[in-house]
Amino acid sequence: MSLRMPRGRRTRLSLFTAGTASLALLATACGGSGGSSAAPDNFNYLSVTENTTVKTALTTLSKGACKPANDALPLKVETVPQASLDQKLQLLAGQNALPVQFAAGNAPALTQQLAKSGKVADLEPKLKELGVLDQLEPAAVSTIKALYGGKLEVLPYEYNIEGIFYNKKIFADNGLAVPGTWDELVSAAAKLESKDVQPFSASGQQGWPLTRLISDYLFRSLGPDALRKVADGQAKLTDPEYVKAADEVAALGKKGYFGKGVGSIDYDTAMNQFLSGKAAMFYMGSWALANISDAEQNKVGAANVGFMPFPAVAGGKGSVDQYPSNVGLGIALAAKSFDEKTGAWVSCITENYGATALKDHGTITGFKVNTEVKDANAVTTQVRDTVSSSRQNVLWFEALFSTKATTISQTNAASLVSGSMSPQQFMQTVQDALAAQ
């Protein structure tokens, strides 16, 4: 039989097919423009899994000082692992679906890119309008501006300086003084190693705790603008004086000062090695004070932990009172959902966050502390004093790099200290990644 259908049915069928096809096409074509700015239903906050301080502190605020803001626009926290944050942000930005507040990307370059396309709120005029700009610490504001091309694009939920935390007891037992120069640091490490104490703990899996050592060496030997010159193309990482820094750090690894299998040590393990007294020194930011103040994690006791600046390099142009500083993972606000209700949240945060974070978590932020808070321990006081007395800030190795160069630098750092990559090779690889974009 021949297959025939009544005309009406055929028309319906073809219409149905056409309809399905166009719907499917529509579904695939969607995603470009998200339409006009819709007022958000929640104070959506996209955070990273690794950082628990910000979300806990915000939740505390939502029940306390910021309750009115929270009633108008309830806080809703969502988290992603830090390693996939950049991807998530890029996809959300592409769909014009950025949350009200979100952890800015791992490299400032991404946030700047978002800002350029008008997706991130420029906070300076907004905060001025709300009358709370003076609630931010000037040091934090200047650090943010140095990172984000002169603009205030993120809020400083953290304000960190970096340096070397050391175990006072291990130092005293081995007759070591706090090293003032790089050479003294290396010889202290050699002495510890000879007594079977692991000199440093560091996470090679994360990579940045190792590349920070390279950049700090560069800031001490070549001065605070060492990496700015690389970003501007006036110098190359493959220049001999730059390779020297990688060389020095690689030498520490070669002598086994980072312990076994540094490439497979993750952040928590490195922290744990130091806090359980298995390593004498730990290069880290002041956010580690939260862990140091926590008696449950810190087996050596907070009184046993000291803080020293990254040492000077003999004959170098930099000095020890130039502190590597950062605002942690800055938190940006989406431009399109910044309305009155969001503004209420932001004003409340700027006024109260500093005290809450210091009191509950022992962390230092870029917000002013408006109520008197007693420090948890001596090392916190020491770091807070250092923050308020530090005169010049420097950034970190990857601060001015692209996302690609950042990733390449951090994933290869372990190979550098384990000796499977030469310092020259390492710097060349990172320089190539920098040149690629």
Place this chain on the structure above:
Amino acid sequence: MHRVLGDRRAIALLLGPALLVYSLIMLVPMVWSLGYSFTKGNTIDGFTGNGVANFSRLFDDPAVRDALWFTLKYAVIVTAGQVVAGYLLALLYVFFLRRASALIRTLVFFPVVLPTVAVGLLFQKFFQVAPQTGPVNSLLNAVGIDSIDFFGSSGSAFWVLVAMDIWRSMGFYAVLLFAGLVDIPDEVLESARLDGATGLRLVRHIVVPLSLPVLMSSLIFSINGTLKAFDSIVALTNGGPGNGTTPLTLYMFQTSFTYSDYGYGSTIALLLTVVSLLVSLVVYRVSRRDLTEG
């Protein structure tokens, strides 16, 4: 029936829906992706055409060469391992264990049903050196050898990866090849034995030729799977140390989604497609020739 199938409208109606679905979910994205390889940009800034720049970059990029080399090396070694181990196991089931092989088959098949990520973590712990010494290093220490940082250099990380993937999938190939072996008629084997073929000679001249079709399917299966390996590598080494164990798939993923360079990412994807196609064609050609001869 012939009239129905001879009618163009009937053909269109019968094939139409399937063709439509296939086009929408397979062809359109493929062409779309191909289109992206002539562009530059990302979802934030938008896309602009840049001609064949991505293709010339593909040829100059040392990372692509490394990744391609790694992909091929990995595919060849893991395929050889999987199929050989699977075949040996299948022979073991058929000729030695005979009817009693069910338990062994189940045990060997077990890793196939485990999630890849779980297997990755298992092997990470198995071979780790710090913070705890893993069982493998403990064993080395017990016989007086220093711990080895298996994931510290790309060479040793590669072999751990190979061991893991062969362990994980040999059970699957064993079952697949077992099905081919039990298909060989008993009379054939019996008469070969009567003619004096035993042991290795029996395997070489009777068993292998008769199970060649299923052996070839295993090869195609395996090589296509290993060329596209992604999850096991991400779970075990995440491409590290450095980019020492980064295959094309992972490099494509990083380029597109981490470095947000979608245009170049889809050019790498195209390269992978071409490589998979070529390898499949070669295997297919070889298998056809062998079949007609055998």
